[in-house]
Amino acid sequence: MEYTLLHPALYFQNYARTWPTVVESGVLAEPWSAESRFSRVDYRDVADVASIALLEDRLLCGTFELCADGKLSRDEVAELISDVTGREIRAHRLDPDTLGEASSVMRPMFAYYDRHGLVGSSLPLRAILDREPRTLRAYFEELARERAHATHGASQKRVGGQA
Numbered sequence: 001m002e003y004t005l006l007h008p009a010l011y012f013q014n015y016a017r018t019w020p021t022v023v024e025s026g027v028l029a030e031p032w033s034a035e036s037r038f039s040r041v042d043y044r045d046v047a048d049v050a051s052i053a054l055l056e057d058r059l060l061c062g063t064f065e066l067c068a069d070g071k072l073s074r075d076e077v078a079e080l081i082s083d084v085t086g087r088e089i090r091a092h093r094l095d096p097d098t099l100g101e102a103s104s105v106m107r108p109m110f111a112y113y114d115r116h117g118l119v120g121s122s123l124p125l126r127a128i129l130d131r132e133p134r135t136l137r138a139y140f141e142e143l144a145r146e147r148a149h150a151t152h153g154a155s156q157k158r159v160g161g162q163a
Contacts, residue, residue: 002060004053008046009039009067009120012139019143023085029094031106032113034074039067039120042134049128059128065120068133073117077136084140 015022022028046066053059072080074091081089096103096110125133 004059004061005063006046006049006053007063007065007120008043009041009065009118011046012040012042012068012134012136015140016143020147022081022089023087023144023147026087026089027092028074028078028081028089029092030074031094031096031099031103032110034091034093036113036115036117037071037073038113038118039071039122040136041067041125042139045125045129045133049125052128064124064128066125066128067120067122068125068135069122070136071117071119072136080137081140084137084144 018028045068049059049064049066078089078091081087096107099106122133
């Protein structure tokens with residue numbers, strides 16, 4: 001049987017949904033320790049690897065962890081967002097009980113993250129892509145540009161609508 005197993009780290013894109021709130025509130029909160037370290041990956045890089053796995057034979061019978069460079073804590077991610085946006089962002093721990101029903105099911109995972117984080121090596125991703133993986137900084141810069149563009153467009157519509 002032919003197979004290829006891909007194990008992506010946390011996606012950069014997980015930040016997209018909360019980005020406006022993080023930037024406005026100045027708080028980056030997740031339900032595990034702010035000191036826990038995580039590897040992350042851009043899902044576009046994962047899609048590129050999946051395409052290679054489907055179209056070529058070089059990844060057959062392999063298992064590959066996929067993550068970009070960096071094993072950042074939430075404190076370091078907050079510093080990175082601050083640097084990109086020019087706004088102070090602080091790392092906080094979200095009380096898992098605020099997540100409702102999902103909290104009881106996910107609590108063991110959060111406890112694991114508290115103790116161990118979730119880190120991997122960027123070498124497989126870099127080797128498979130034959131290029132540098134996208135960076136979390138570059139992804140945050142994209143989010144900041146999109147937000148600035150959306151905000152500028154909304155203010156233009158208001159101004160245009162009033163004229």
